[in-house]
Amino acid sequence: MLLNLYSVIALAALFIFGLALLAAAAWRPNVKKLSQLGAWKQYRFGFPTYALIFLAFDMEMIFMYPWAVVFRGIGLEAFLDMLVFIAILLSGLFYAWRMGGLEWE
Numbered sequence: 158m159l160l161n162l163y164s165v166i167a168l169a170a171l172f173i174f175g176l177a178l179l180a181a182a183a184w185r186p187n188v189k190k191l192s193q194l195g196a197w198k199q200y201r202f203g204f205p206t207y208a209l210i211f212l213a214f215d216m217e218m219i220f221m222y223p224w225a226v227v228f229r230g231i232g233l234e235a236f237l238d239m240l241v242f243i244a245i246l247l248s249g250l251f252y253a254w255r256m257g258g259l260e261w262e
Contacts (some may be wrong), residue, residue, distance in 0.1 A: 206258050210250065217246050 224231070224239055255260055 204254070210253065210259075213246060213249065217243070 220242070221239065228236075252260065
């Protein structure tokens with residue numbers, strides 16, 4: 158009974174998806190829609206640098222959260238390991254800062 162219900166829902170979803178594909182195929186672009194309005198704008202290279210630094214510190218938080226939850230039971234060795242982990246990340250941030258990777262031109 159449940160399998161029949163899922164098959165009806167799957168067929169309805171496929172039908173709706175097919176109608177959407179037909180509607181997209183019927184779309185006819187004109188010259189105004191195909192114009193390259195801002196194609197020659199200069200791209201600022203600072204955005205990927207900031208994104209990578211954000212991802213590095215975001216991953217740091219992902220690793221630190223479970224550590225903080227069980228902090229009392231893991232002891233001094235795990236605390237020192239986390240300090241080394243944070244020191245490595247901060248040294249990377251300091252290096253990027255000193256090399257001018259965080260300068261906004």
